[in-house]
Amino acid sequence: NAGVTQTPKFQVLKTGQSMTLQCAQDMNHEYMSWYRQDPGMGLRLIHYSVGAGITDQGEVPNGYNVSRSTTEDFPLRLLSAAPSQTSVYFCASSYSVHVGADSGANVLTFGAGSRLTVL
Amino acid sequence: AQSVTQPDIHITVSEGASLELRCNYSYGATPYLFWYVQSPGQGLQLLLKYFSGDTLVQGIKGFEAEFKRSQSSFNLRKPSVHWSDAAEYFCAVGPRGSNYKLTFGKGTLLTVNP
Numbered sequence: 001n002a003g004v005t006q007t008p009k010f011q012v013l014k015t016g017q018s019m020t021l022q023c024a025q026d027m028n029h030e031y032m033s034w035y036r037q038d039p040g041m042g043l044r045l046i047h048y049s050v051g052a053g054i055t056d057q058g059e060v061p062n063g064y065n066v067s068r069s070t071t072e073d074f075p076l077r078l079l080s081a082a083p084s085q086t087s088v089y090f091c092a093s094s095y096s097v098h099v100g101a102d103s104g105a106n107v108l109t110f111g112a113g114s115r116l117t118v119l
Numbered sequence: 120a121q122s123v124t125q126p127d128i129h130i131t132v133s134e135g136a137s138l139e140l141r142c143n144y145s146y147g148a149t150p151y152l153f154w155y156v157q158s159p160g161q162g163l164q165l166l167l168k169y170f171s172g173d174t175l176v177q178g179i180k181g182f183e184a185e186f187k188r189s190q191s192s193f194n195l196r197k198p199s200v201h202w203s204d205a206a207e208y209f210c211a212v213g214p215r216g217s218n219y220k221l222t223f224g225k226g227t228l229l230t231v232n233p
Binding site for chain 1: 151161211215219225
C-alpha cells in the first residue's frame, strides 16, 4: 500500500514547455485533488475530481489541465509553462465517511510533493 | 467566500515550553476543521481533525485543538514542545458534505530553541 505517489519529485522547465505531473493512489479513493504551495500562501486548490470522468476547477485553475480516466490516476498537465507556475505541487486523495447525520466527511492523504521550477 | 487566518507567521518557543497556534475561519456554516504539519522538504501530515461532537480533539504527537464556535476558532496546543516539533503548521477547513476541497491558512512556522 504505497498511498499517494507523485512523480517526478523535481523538474526544471523552460518557459513555454509542457509537462505532466503524475499522481497515483492505490487506496481506491473516490476523490483526488491538486494543490500548489507557494511561500507565504499556504496551499491553494488547482483542480479536483469526485470520481473517474468527473473533474472541476478549484481556486487557481488557469494554466493547468486535468483528466481522470481511472480511479487511481489524476495527472496534472501544464500546457505552456510560465515562471508563475514555479511552485511545489501536492496531490491528495480521500474517501467519504459518515459522521453522525453528515455524509461526506473526508480525510485527505497527501503525496510527498513535486517541486517545479520554470525558467 | 471561505477563508482561514493564521495570525502568526512565525513563532519561536523554547523546548519544554507550552505552545498555542491560532486559527480563525470565516465560513457560512460550521465546517470540518483540520491541522496539518509539514517538516522541511516533506509532505503534509494530518495532526488532528474536528468533524463533530467533543470540541476538544486529541491528535498525534501530543497535540490537541479546541473548536470554539462562538469565536470561529480552532487553536492548536501542546503543553510541552520538543525540538522535533519545529515545522510549519497549517490550519485547513472544508465544507460539510464536500470537504475533499480544503481551504488552507498561510501557515505558521514554528522554531524551537534548545
